Amino acid sequence: MTIPKEIPEKWFPLVLPLKRKKQKGLNGAKSQKRWTEEERRVRANDREYNEKFQYASNCIMTSKYNIVTFLPVNLFEQFQEVANTYFLFLLILQLIPQISSLSWFTTIVPLALVLSITAVKDATDDYFRHKSDNQVNNRQSQVLIRGLLQNEKWMNVRVGDVTKLENNQFVSADLLLLSSSEPHGLCYIETAELDGETNMKVRQSVSVTSELGNQNNLASFDGEVVCEPPNNKLDRFCGTLYWRDKKYTLTNQNMLLRGCVLRNTEACYGLVIFAGPDTKLMQNSGRTKFKRTSIDRLMNTLVLWIFGFLVCMGVILAVGNAVWEREVGSLFQSYLPWDPPVDNFLFSAFLAFWSYVIILNTVVPISLYVSVEVIRLGHSYFINWDQEMFCSQCNTAAEARTTTLNEELGQVEYIFSDKTGTLTQNIMSFNKCSINGQTYGEGTDPLGPRPKRLDFTPFNPLADPDFCFYDDTLLESVKVGDAHAHTFFRLLSLCHTVMSEEKSEGELVYKAQSPDEGALVTAARNFGFVFRSRTPGTITTTEMGRPVTYTLLAILDFNNIRKRMSVIVRNPEGRIRLYCKGADTVLLERLHPCNQELMNVTSDHLNEYAADGLRTLVLAYRDLSEDEWEAWSESHRCAEKAASCREDRMAAAYEQIEQDMMLLGATAIEDKLQEGVPETIAVLSLANIKIWVLTGDKQETAVNIGYSCKMLTDDMTEVFIISGHTVQSVRQELGRARERMIELSRSRDGGKEEGKEEGKEGCFMGNGFRERQEGDGTGGGGGGKQLQCPPPPPPLPPPPLPPPSPPPPPPSNLMDNIFGEFALVINGHSLAHALEADMETEFVSTACACKAVICCRVTPLQKAQVVDVIKKHKKVVTLAIGDGANDVSMIKSAHIGVGISGQEGIQAVLASDYSFSQFRFLQRLLLVHGRWSYLRMCRFLCYFFYKNFAFTMVHFWFGFFCGFSAQTVYDQYFITLYNIVYTSLPVLAMGIFDQDVPDQRSLEYPKLYEPGQLNLLFNKREFFICIAQGIYTSVVLFFVPCAVLSDATQSTGVPLADYQTFAVTTATALVIVVSVQIALDTGFWTVINHVCVWGSLGSFFSIMFALHSQTLFKIFPNQFHFVGSAQSTLLQPVVWLTIALATAICIVPVLAFRFLKVDLKPQLSDTVRYTQLVRQKKRKPVGRSVGGAWRGLGSVSDGRLGARGGSRRSGYAFAHQEGFGELITSGKNMRLSTMALATFASRHSSSWIDTLRRKKPTHTHCHTPPSASGASSPARSCVSGSVAPLSNSSSVLGGSQDTPIEEVTAQHTQTVPTLSTQTPPAAEAAAPQGSAQAVSAGVLTSAAVRPHGGDSPGGWTITLGAVQEALFGWKARATASNSPRPSSVPMETSQIE
């Protein structure tokens, strides 16, 4: 038996492509043909020709039914549910007179009810789908028909049509871009609907068609496209255009996919290749997995058990029937002969078995599934309605996108969180700075009045109004012309790779590749050093209102090893100066010795900033003489041209000039956390939820955020960092971490007592959880942990000393008892090893012993793998939360996926089960809604099973007294209505509205969440208790009336022991007992509960009286046998005495047992509830003395980040990509202005599809000759430090790449460049970091890479750059013999796999 899994999906009109395909498959020959389509031939402007192939039209149909097919198809679907079929089977059984122990309507009424509710819902959903289909199908598009542009509905667009798109229009089908209004046939699209990336992408038409230009030419265009059949690969297209006897290769670069939006392009023309259901968007539609909660699974198991139980009961009773018929029934035949087909007792027993299956089937009523769905729906609405999860800035309410998972929200144990956009806002703000030994920025006194935000406008008309800074002393010193401050900001305005766009005078928009840089340049702008514009060779700024143009001599670009970038500029006066900014670790070593004193001061400031969780950069400059510059320039040029070891030589050249610099100061940038993140994390971890951060970011950044959001704290016992490059080293590091944990927790166990004593004195300072101890000393385990005295600042792990053999994984029980707070930081490439099959368990046991785990540099796929590995090894509920397309895989594989509807498209939201716009809502979702849902669902299930067992088992006992003849105890109408009318509403009301403690309390006492994690409220044990209680009740309900009534008479002397009186008495007693029971179970009596409980009782009596009335009997004498029973029975005092007796016997033990439980072993929720009662009674404003302490957690963030006795962490702030300097100096992105930058500035991880894709060999489909511009750019050879894969975009933009293949005529001369420049489909927004990750992950698994991380402290960064360089080096060597232009090689780093 499965739950009706249709229901949840149909609440939301999501398309079920599989179903569609199934239906399509039934549709006959047409689709049959399409299934076998092997290649697609499309001729432009030739509908007749294209019609031969019967390609799908552009009409989409996401709806499943129409008016005619609705009933059969819907019923067919519904009866695919085991539950429904089961009830249908019962119905059929009931039609056999020898078996039928119940009238047919006892089953058909509930079944019809369920079917019709589902059908109505399906119909509504489908109606809306029809509506939205119609809306989409009827959109207008412009199609070129017979040389004229005509408006056509989308659905009438045919394959082979040429359509015109205008700016900001949705693409109507998968189009081949023919021409565009922009030069070179370029156009820009936004693909948010497809892959969630909000950045723009460039598409370019084949050059021959881009020349077609106007309509007339396009109308006569008759090229034929031969391409692959429809598929769901968004990033791949392979085809050939035949036109005028020439072949042109087509790639994804030429395609505009349905679902994209045309941006920044006036108009473009496209040829429809795939339409409607064949489009890649539609081919990709569909949910991958149907999620099911653990309660669902448990419920299904239990239902199966109940079936087993049912069969057992049936067998027992059938055996009883056999014995009875043989011993008694055979003798009784003179009064009661067997039915005609029955000739012996065995056959009779066989029939009795089925009869009892029918009667007893109510132990699993069909209403269970419907009720569960209704309750979940109610809970989902509560989530949607919750005002406290409404974000007023974004105007977004929380949304439960699935209704099936609510109660699982109350059981979450692991949260996997994305970082950027989820924990942080991805907004950097220039927060503090240190200039010449003087620190500026917010005061350190968080208690004092918040200083006023500076207003820059009077001072600087070009200031960015959104910029916030609070320290006016800095502004003052700038105003008075402090030279250091001026140089400081001048540096910030010059040394960067930001592009500016000035839409109108003074309205500057900066396009920065990393938000850090943007923040720095904006800071400089506000303090009077405004970066205005740049050309490849100049930078124009406005310094204190005076325009200045610097000559840009060189950009010494950033890379991961250098951790710094410099520019060399010549100012208008002709002086040459090098400005450098970089990480303190690298920069402080390269200062002129005379800076020693300033360096010490600055270093202190850096420590301070780092302690605040800020990202720091050190700024320095060096004056160069003309000679020095000339000399260096020469050596640099040499290095640039070097054929071998170019990288090393370039680095050496940079190193050479970045020496003896003068320290200017340091900046501190705050990576703004989302509102309430530290509190949320604190509360969630108090609720025993483990939070893992999985981020594509760098380790430093991730660790930094870990600290600032209180996941990592300085009082943690130890933070382990796993960054091994090889399987061996990862294994060793994991092993060492475990050893250390065991060791520490052992020593801790010994000195526990002392630790506690000392702890109280010295160890709370800066501990955000101080309140915990103040509240109560007897905190038990949880509190004890907090009391641990933190060790001295966590040392970085000692340099690896490889032990002879990796330690074996310790027994798991040892790892379960780890005492103390540990954290684990693991790198993506180490993770790749750790997730290998043989190390999985080791990794899981190590990581799960830690309080916090941070995985950095992980690919989207790894995110999903981590989630999967935890799901596999731990029987826990996982929740993944993220906002970007890179989180989709993780969101889908976790038990619960939460999407943050933030700034990165809606992909994550679409894939998620719940969505809201702020991370902090998570605590409310879990601790309030999840907890309630779980509680309610558990109570509901307990009660539901109880009431049905109480109801049904009476038949079992009666069987022993009625010759096992399957005679029911109750009136058949009562059986029909019991589950759907008499007892459904009170339990539904409880299931929807019940609250044990109010919402604020669940946030105040996060421990209240624990029962859900431990699955305490509904498990097999609880189930058996419910069942036992139900059976007990049934015993009482049968035997008490039996004993009382057998001899009793009415006050008129008429015996009471007739069947109908007995039935009425038992039924009434049952309804009363279960009502009293629900009254006991309900903890939160709202008006609705009252109405339901009293209403149900009332309806029971009124319906019974109605059914037993004379009126109905007179109309249908054969249907209402019970005429008059209710009146004559319920007027008897004995009957009421019996009911009262039965109720007392049923309820008193429950009452006593519950009281004992609450009194002797109260759960936290009982205590909280009781406290509240006491407080209410006292009616005194006791204040928030109990809860208030917990509220204190909030103070952690009030003072922004709070002060920690911080250990110094490298606050290395670059989130940059290398290779940008080259792009700027080459001037290629200048014309494009914002577009390319938008591409690059997008989050590195956002194009993870590309990353994944590159794991597949992709050489096969696109051999293009080298771009002309790639080689001809003069600027490149001067400055580029290393050439990044970025250049692929520039190469597209710079020239045409789609020269026809020319039947491979250019033999020798052409092959070499062709080989060396297998340019990937250009401008794919191939964010280099993403691709590099994939590359590194792949490479590291297969080949040992020369470790490049020599200068990274403690060896705990394996730099991607290293990998990239290693790759580069290898490739360069490999191709050196072929190609004279090594610079073009890196373009394909992403393809070498």
Place this chain on the structure above:
Amino acid sequence: MMATSYNAKDEDGRVTVCGPGGGPLLRGKKPENTALKQQRLAAWQPVLTAGTALPALFAVGLLFIPVGVGLFVTSNNIRELEIDYTGADASSPCFSCSQSFSWNSTRPCTCTVPFYLEQPYESNVYVYYGLSNFYQNHRRYVKSRDDGQLNGNEKSLTEPSKECEPYAYRDNEPIAPCGAIANSMFNDTLELFYNDPNGTKIQIPLNATGIAWWTDKHVKFGNPGGNDQNLSAAFQGTTRPVNWRRPVYELDSDRGNNGFVNEDFIVWMRTAALPTFRKLYRIIGKKDNVVPTLPRGNYTLEVVYNYPVRSFEGRKRVILSTISWMGGKNPFLGVAYIAVGAVCFFLGVVLLAMHHKCGNRNGDGDISN
């Protein structure tokens, strides 16, 4: 790898822009601030505490014990006599009758059972017959009737329901009343004689009406044709049940108690819930306040032994009983009430002791976390 959920709605551009980043959002309406939607409905939140649970237990105990005592006393004041006349033992007066039984015998067998009343029966005395091991509650038995026919429906009279099989037709004639219940109607005749000390046998008048439910007699059962005048005509074309000796319209000479509305028949048709049951047979009305209805002394029960029960090891009894406000003798109810009351009280005491000894007395609102 990338599976997106396509929804045409998402594609139609109805997206609102949020914030500077321009992330599209699906909706933007602040939820209403109502008590229902915010789950802030005013509610009574009962808590199970010593203050509520223990008094409840004591209250139940204190309520049940007196009620039980009252019931017990009432029940004990009821006189009841039970006479088994099955004739299973050789010593039993009805032994021979029970041995020589056959449905087809034309000559009734009569047996006489003497008994002695030790106490006089003051008020109305109710005479019951009781059957044991008789499965009137068997499913096939219970459904083997046609309420339409019994209600006087003409159509059902001639075409009895299938449920009556195999007692629906006999020799192609519809049976009235059809079905196994009617077919097996109890047909012993019981007569009661008072053996006056002076030697005379005085027959005690037995009242045969007023023994059925009012609704049964006046609503549920009705003779066909609506008039009780000419029943034999009304039942024209039907035949009597197999086991019956007389057709249904000859059950009683009294017109108002004949045919389907014959009260003996109605009483029989009201099936019993348990295999051992009693049914009201006759009522001995109280004559006046001076003479007891049945004075102390010797009595004779004369049984016309028609109804065979030996084949299935059944028993037949006659019960004489007086009743009170709560019906007939019912010692179980009183005892059960006293027992439950006592248990509750005892439980209350035990729980109170446990609560005082080791209960969590956290009245001050302290919460250990």
